[in-house]
Amino acid sequence: MPNISLGIIGGGQLGSMLTVAAKKLGIKVIIYCDDTNGPAQNFCDEYICGSYDDHNKINEFVDKVDAVTFEFENIPFKTLDEINKTKPVLPKPSVNRIIQHRLAEKDFVNKLNIRTTRYATVDKKSDLESLGDLLPGILKTTTLGYDGKGQYPINSLEEIDSLNIDFTKDYILEKLVKLKKEISVIITRFGIYNYEIYEPIENKHEDQILKYSEIPADISQKILDQSKEWTIMLAEELKYIGTMCVEFFVDKNDNLFVNEIAPRVHNSGHLTINAFNISQFENHIRAVCKLEKIPLKKLSNAKMVNLIGEDILHYRQDPFLEKNQFFFDYLKKEVKKKRKMGHLTTLK
Incomplete structure (x- = not known):
C-alpha cells in the first residue's frame, strides 16, 4: 500500500468519488472545502473547512499532505500557485489559468489549429x-x-x-453550432505521450445541465478518431497530469468543434466507474500520485442519468434496482431544483 496523503480541494460529488477511488488504493485523503456541508466529508480521513484565501487554514491543509489536486477549476489561481511552491499541485496551476478564462481557452485551442465555434x-x-x-x-x-x-x-x-x-x-x-449532438472524451495523462483514453461519450442536456451520458456514442469513425486525436493534442500541449475532459459539438454536416476543456474528472465520465476496469477517478488518483498505469479495458456499454433535484427522492425511498443498475447518492443534505443529487448507471 502506498504511504501517501493526498489533499483534494473541493468537497462536492467529484471530490467524494475521487476520495472513494483513493481510499480503494490505500491513500489517505484530506479535503479542503469552503462548504461546511460538502458531501465528501462522508468519505475522507479529514475535512478542513475554510475560504480559498484563508492562508492559515490553507497552510494547515498543505502541511498534512504530500500532493494536492482539485475537483473543480474555479479555485483562485493565486491559491493553487502558492500551494505549488511547497507541495506539488496536479494538474499544475498554469492549466487552470488558461481554462478558467473562456477567451484564453478558445485562443489556446485555436492556436493548435483545432476548430472551435x-x-x-x-x-x-x-x-x-x-x-x-x-x-x-x-x-x-x-x-x-x-x-x-x-x-x-x-x-x-x-x-x-x-x-x-x-x-x-x-x-x-x-x-451557435447547428447541433447534431454533443460528445465528450476523457483522458488521463501520466506523462509525455503516456496516457489512457476512454472512448467518446454521447451526452444530452436539459436546461443546460447534463442529463444523460451513453457509450458507445452514435458517431462516425471520422469523428471518433478526430475527437480522440484532438484530446491527446490538448493534453500534451498543456503538459497535463491527471484526468481531463474535452467537450465537443458535432454539427449537422459532421464537423467537430471543441466546446470546452474541463481540467478535472467530469460528470459525463461517471459511467466509467462501472463500465471500465479503471474509472476516470482511479486513473486520476494513479496519475497525480505517480502510481502504476493499468491498461484500460471496457467491460460493458452503459448509460448514465443524472438525478437532478427531486429525481433523487424516488431512489432514496424505493432503491429497487435491476442487477445491471448502480445507484449513487451524493449525500447532499438539501434537495434543490437544478442541483445534481446523484446518478444512476445502467450497463447494457
Missing part, C-alpha cells in the same frame, strides 16, 4: 450590437459559470434589452 469578446452593450453575424449565439461570462449559469442564449439583437445583462462583467459571445 466563432467567438468574440464583449465588454459593453455596443460590442454586442455590432456582432449580429454571430447570432444566434450564447453570451457567456469569461470566468465562472457552469450548468448554464452566467449564460444568455441570444437569437437576435432585439432580445438584448430584455435579458438584463450585467455589463460590469466580461463576456464572450459564441456563435
Whole structure:
C-alpha cells in the first residue's frame, strides 16, 4: 500500500468519488472545502473547512499532505500557485489559468489549429450590437459559470434589452453550432505521450445541465478518431497530469468543434466507474500520485442519468434496482431544483 496523503480541494460529488477511488488504493485523503456541508466529508480521513484565501487554514491543509489536486477549476489561481511552491499541485496551476478564462481557452485551442465555434469578446452593450453575424449565439461570462449559469442564449439583437445583462462583467459571445449532438472524451495523462483514453461519450442536456451520458456514442469513425486525436493534442500541449475532459459539438454536416476543456474528472465520465476496469477517478488518483498505469479495458456499454433535484427522492425511498443498475447518492443534505443529487448507471 502506498504511504501517501493526498489533499483534494473541493468537497462536492467529484471530490467524494475521487476520495472513494483513493481510499480503494490505500491513500489517505484530506479535503479542503469552503462548504461546511460538502458531501465528501462522508468519505475522507479529514475535512478542513475554510475560504480559498484563508492562508492559515490553507497552510494547515498543505502541511498534512504530500500532493494536492482539485475537483473543480474555479479555485483562485493565486491559491493553487502558492500551494505549488511547497507541495506539488496536479494538474499544475498554469492549466487552470488558461481554462478558467473562456477567451484564453478558445485562443489556446485555436492556436493548435483545432476548430472551435466563432467567438468574440464583449465588454459593453455596443460590442454586442455590432456582432449580429454571430447570432444566434450564447453570451457567456469569461470566468465562472457552469450548468448554464452566467449564460444568455441570444437569437437576435432585439432580445438584448430584455435579458438584463450585467455589463460590469466580461463576456464572450459564441456563435451557435447547428447541433447534431454533443460528445465528450476523457483522458488521463501520466506523462509525455503516456496516457489512457476512454472512448467518446454521447451526452444530452436539459436546461443546460447534463442529463444523460451513453457509450458507445452514435458517431462516425471520422469523428471518433478526430475527437480522440484532438484530446491527446490538448493534453500534451498543456503538459497535463491527471484526468481531463474535452467537450465537443458535432454539427449537422459532421464537423467537430471543441466546446470546452474541463481540467478535472467530469460528470459525463461517471459511467466509467462501472463500465471500465479503471474509472476516470482511479486513473486520476494513479496519475497525480505517480502510481502504476493499468491498461484500460471496457467491460460493458452503459448509460448514465443524472438525478437532478427531486429525481433523487424516488431512489432514496424505493432503491429497487435491476442487477445491471448502480445507484449513487451524493449525500447532499438539501434537495434543490437544478442541483445534481446523484446518478444512476445502467450497463447494457
